[in-house]
Amino acid sequence: MTRVGLSPLAWLDTVEQQRRLAGLRRSLRTRPAVATELDLASNDYLGLSQHPAVIEGGVAALRTWGAGSTGSRLVTGNTELHEEFETALAEFVGAQAALVFSSGYTANIGAGVALSGPGSLVVSDALSHASLVDACRLSRARVVVAAHCDLDAVESALADRDEERALVITESVFSTDGALAPLRQLHEVCRRHQAILLVDEAHGLGVRGAGGRGLVHEAGLAGAPDVVITTTMSKSLGSQGGVVLGQAAVRDHLIDAARTMIFDTGLAPAPVGAALAALGVLAAEPWRAGAVIERARQLAEMCDVPETPESAVVSVILGDPESAVAAAAACLDAGVRVGCFRPPTVPAGTSRLRLTARASLTDDEMDTAREVLSAVLGAHPR
Structure with missing residues (x-):
């Protein structure tokens, strides 16, 4: 059968619409050389990328x-x-x-x-x-x-x-x-x-x-x-x-x-x-490893996560992808960048904010994190 006037890439439009309706559309986020927000999303656990x-x-x-x-x-x-x-x-x-x-x-x-x-x-x-x-x-x-x-x-x-x-x-x-x-x-x-x-x-x-x-x-x-x-x-x-x-x-x-x-x-x-x-x-500086986990435990306490973290990662499950995306956007608007994990990265119904601790986080930065996370999670109940 000859297909006339149909682009071989037309199926991408359908797939994109399906992803958008499911709240699973992704986009690149451009990071400036000098960040203006507090980073709780990267995997730079020891804070060494800028050392x-x-x-x-x-x-x-x-x-x-x-x-x-x-x-x-x-x-x-x-x-x-x-x-x-x-x-x-x-x-x-x-x-x-x-x-x-x-x-x-x-x-x-x-x-x-x-x-x-x-x-x-x-x-x-x-x-x-x-x-x-x-x-x-x-x-x-x-x-x-x-x-x-x-x-x-x-x-x-x-x-x-x-x-x-x-x-x-x-x-x-x-x-x-x-x-x-x-x-x-x-x-x-x-x-x-x-x-x-x-x-x-x-x-x-x-x-x-x-x-x-x-x-x-x-x-x-x-x-x-x-x-x-x-x-x-x-x-x-x-x-x-x-x-x-x-x-x-x-x-x-x-x-x-x-x-x-x-x-x-x-x-x-x-x-x-x-x-x-x-x-x-x-x-x-072997102290850096312990400092990561201590900061992670503090972040978990701020977010009322019941499990005590055993690594740099703190997972705050919100459920549906739209809630996770909205909460991550609210954090960024308030000056804190957090990760947002949705299916297929995580199982359906477990979309989440993924926070990462860093050994180099200061007490002032932790105070900022507490203020922003408390406000955002209060507005996006789990």
Whole structure:
């Protein structure tokens, strides 16, 4: 059948209207160089993205190595700086080796796919980050989505498998509500069934563990041969990029098999230099990790959140997306920027404000937050 006068993109208008009616239309929010509002939305948990030493680390790398990495890491994109950072981060978290990717997203896909594949089983937590979900989809493995933090479901999936190899995937700190995964118990399940445990520490590094070494370290699993860590340099380290950490054999395998490393341009030197400097600040100022959680607990108290936060994330559930959008807009109008999470990021009926604490928040800023949040949440009852 010949279609006359119909644009091949006409379906986008219908989809856009459906999203708008459901309160799920998204838009980019432009941030000025000098923010005029209080930031309770970013993932700059330690307040290091504007730290002078971190900025200087990026500038020094830019001057030394240039603006771009010039190619994939297997061709011209690997520098001494990349390897210096990998060694420093691995030593900090207690891993044997590390490998830098261009983002946390590509690190998760690279590790998830390369450690599974056809003929293997992947068991993933139902609330795993989108990058981990995409890794499952691309793995060509048999995938079982286990109920959130359900140890029995993971045990059952592993016990019933016919596949020789198995990979269990979880976040350490879940990004939407800040809850902690039961890593020690999950690792025991994996070890009983000879499965690899892949832990995304994006929201754990810099916040949990001694001096911010992460929840894996806190759980006593640092350096375990059957544990692989992924993380990002864009949150607590205030920069950009992703990393996979584990045994040296894992690093070697990823160099051979992780397509998001092999075929991607290497991470530019400037963010590597900035992340290395941020790691130095964290090592010298371990108090920052505890300060994040203390500020998060204060934010939860302001918002009458019953659960005591165990990470930087404070989730204030409002229910429908329109209420969450309106409350976030009211906060911004009053000078406080907060996150607004709606489906499909969170389940239907749980649209929320997502507040993030920062180690560098001052007492005056916390007073401002209390005043604004109390007023806005009073006008948008849960």
